[in-house]
Amino acid sequence: MVKPTFLNLPEDKRQRIIDVAVEEFAGKPYSKASLSNIVSRAGIAKGSMYQYFEDKKDLYSYLLDMAVEEKMAYIKEGMEPAGDFFASLEQAVYASTRFSLDHPKLGQVLANAMDPMGEEVLQEFFSQSKQTAMDWFENMIVLGQQEGTVRRGFNTRLMAHLLYSTIGFGLMEYFLEAQNVNMHEFITNPQLAKGFTEDAIRDTVREIMDFVRGGLEAKGWGK
Amino acid sequence: MVKPTFLNLPEDKRQRIIDVAVEEFAGKPYSKASLSNIVSRAGIAKGSMYQYFEDKKDLYSYLLDMAVEEKMAYIKEGMEPAGDFFASLEQAVYASTRFSLDHPKLGQVLANAMDPMGEEVLQEFFSQSKQTAMDWFENMIVLGQQEGTVRRGFNTRLMAHLLYSTIGFGLMEYFLEAQNVNMHEFITNPQLAKGFTEDAIRDTVREIMDFVRGGLEAKGWGK
DNA sequence: GAGTCACGTGACCACTTAGTCATATTATAG
DNA sequence: CTATAATATGACTAAGTGGTCACGTGACTC
Helix, strand or coil, X not given: CCCHHHHCCCHHHHHHHHHHHHHHHHHCCCXXXXXXXXXXHHCCCHXXXXXXXXXHHHHHHHHHHHHHHHHHXXXXXXXXXXXXXXXXXXXXXXHHHHHHHHCHHHHHHHHHHHCCCCCHHHHHHHHHHHHHHHHHHHHHHHHHHHHCCECCCCCHXXXXXXXXXXXXXXXXXXXXXXCCCCHHHHHHCHHHHHHCCXXXXXXXXXXXHHHHHHHHECCCCCC | CCCHHHHCCCHHHHHHHHHHHHHHHHHCCCCCCCHHHHXXXXXXXXXXXXXXXXXXXXXXXXXXXXXXXXXXHHHHHHCCCXXXXXXXXXXXXXXXXXXXXXXXXXXXXXXXHHCCCCCHHHHHXXXXXXXXXXXXXXXXXXXXXXXXXXXXXCCHHHHHHHHHHHHHHHHHHHHHHHCCCCHHHHHHCHHHHHHCCHHHHHHHHHHHHHHHHHHHECCCCCC
């Protein structure tokens, strides 16, 4: 658990530590991320870090919670409760994409945590957040079936996984390839996010939704 | 480049080294995989490793080539040149799944290399094999459009990414969750692969294909 | 001013890493 | 059997890791 000492820190110092730590954890796998590196770049002593957090895992966990909270805020804000399944999903995909482009480093920390190949140390975080995301998708699908917009007769859990990976991985990687950059360049160069216009994002999300709609829509609905 | 000394090794010794190394690289990120660990478990001296390979990257590259070759063999074997786009894709998905279940460790080494969040050292391997896979998917889509089974009017590159992540990630993760194991347990316990019956695999692949077909099929085709 | 307590510090510890190299062992050839 | 070349070896190096701890520093209280 994060220690009170950290929360009582002056705003700017706290933020500087967070920024540096997020950058470190975004750029390398957990075990390779270096505390020595973080403290030196943040301009604090090694020992101070251990006044703020129990250990490396504790710091990581704190950043992860931040990332989840921030992403949830994006998604919740864009949600229109009135829409049908596909409209809601499109909103969620759009919001999730916006989050990843607005906060690429934070988004990357989250993506690392979800990585199935993740390191054993992180399995607890991983399975927890992954499970939550999957439940959310599955729940949406079931609701869509109840409202009649989504066809029946398939394994909803399997479909939740497909939706998750389609949206979670495919989209971001397409954006990167389209701009001809890799993840590291994107993370370290904040300017690159400007390369994605609002229209391009909306168009891409719409194409994805066309694909998903075709795969899931009940007969008699849609254009 | 792998040194001739390694290739001249007695079959059993060579295989033992490969097995141990594959297991090591499958279980942790590249930078965390330990040569000291590999040599001790393979029962050889540290120095010997450097008679066989230039360095750590060289060993990794060798294993990666092996994995690609093996997976390609699976896919090529299952390919029936006569089938239409969806039949070919289903074959490829099935073969790819079989490969991952038959050789979970090798499959995991490959998956790590494709990981977009992969470490900077591996970008060369990553972008190369990823690009190749994406070209293959895009090419198939275009051929499908030419034969009339796949609808037109979408960004084929984006769709290749969606197909790739749907098939590459979603499927495997669903299998794991369905068996209630995580990737590490699956890798270290070869028995677990038996939990997936041939029928269950075929059914799951078919459901995925239903989803993909709905999203891509041209009007007037299909059931 | 004295005493107390939270916070800051960096030298230090035990450990691990990739990689080297002088030396020992083995195989080959004359 | 001897000489030569190929291979095997593991102690060693330099660098880096997460984490600790005895000691400073500064602020607040009485």
